[in-house]
Amino acid sequence: INWIATKFLYHSFPALISLSFGGAIGLMFLMLGCALPVYDKYWPLFLLFFYILAPIPYGISRRIVDDTDSASNACKELALFLTTGIVVSAFGLPIIFARADVIAWGACALVLTGNVVIFATILGFFLVFGSNDDFSWQQW
Numbered sequence: 001i002n003w004i005a006t007k008f009l010y011h012s013f014p015a016l017i018s019l020s021f022g023g024a025i026g027l028m029f030l031m032l033g034c035a036l037p038v039y040d041k042y043w044p045l046f047l048l049f050f051y052i053l054a055p056i057p058y059g060i061s062r063r064i065v066d067d068t069d070s071a072s073n074a075c076k077e078l079a080l081f082l083t084t085g086i087v088v089s090a091f092g093l094p095i096i097f098a099r100a101d102v103i104a105w106g107a108c109a110l111v112l113t114g115n116v117v118i119f120a121t122i123l124g125f126f127l128v129f130g131s132n133d134d135f136s137w138q139q140w
Contacts, residue, residue, distance in 0.1 A: 015128040022121035029114030033094075039107040043097055047111065050090035051118055057082040058126065090115055 034042045061079035091112065098108035 019121055019125050022117055026114045026117030026121060029110050029117060033107040033110030039104050041103045043102055044094055044111045047090055050086055054083055054086045055122055087119055
């Protein structure tokens with residue numbers, strides 16, 4: 001068990017710290033787009049639903065699909081399609097809000113910056129903890 005703890009500390013711990021820092025920076029941009037006195041509209045907080053929903057289809061398909069075969073299968077392709085739809089919707093919603101004058105364009109820019117950081121963090125999580133080794137996210 002000492003070997004497992006050592007491997008976690010040297011390999012996974014810095015990645016986990018970096019990912020949490022990225023998530024905090026992304027949420028900071030989202031909150032700045034909402035809470036600055038110039039903007040003062042909290043409609044972009046609906047993007048939190050997209051952040052929660054984005055990894056779910058791919059996570060479910062990783063549990064269902066056996067990755068031993070190299071051929072593509074329908075479940076994995078559907079999960080990638082749904083995840084792509086969620087991500088595109090998360091980028092489109094602030095633009096629609098800004099075009100409808102619900103939020104200001106500056107708030108839209110801050111929210112889109114937060115989107116880039118948050119989705120890069122989610123992608124980084126799947127790249128770092130997505131392999132089927134001893135410290136896979138599937139064990140959590």
